[in-house]
Amino acid sequence: MIKLVSARYLGDFRLWLEFSDGSAGEFDGRSLLKRQGPLLEPLRDEAYFRRCFIDAGALCWPNGLELSPARLHERVHQLETL
Numbered sequence: 001m002i003k004l005v006s007a008r009y010l011g012d013f014r015l016w017l018e019f020s021d022g023s024a025g026e027f028d029g030r031s032l033l034k035r036q037g038p039l040l041e042p043l044r045d046e047a048y049f050r051r052c053f054i055d056a057g058a059l060c061w062p063n064g065l066e067l068s069p070a071r072l073h074e075r076v077h078q079l080e081t082l
Helices: 069-081
Strands: 004-011 014-019 024-028 053-055 058-060
Touching: 004 053, 004 058, 014 069, 024 069, 058 069
Parallel strands: none
Antiparallel strands: 004 014, 014 024, 053 058
């Protein structure tokens, strides 16, 4: 099972993510912000977006939003093949 082991803010709603399988890549959070929902609204503020942290291998924010490490891994590696 893939877990997130490190997340570093790069600026402009982008994160550098490192995974338990040794792979890494950039996640563009702007794609996430195209969606609607009460948990996503606070992330539109860049200062709040930067407050992400890792909990049990998932990418999280203080409001309870949690992104699946497997899905993030998929998205990061999709960009490499385009």
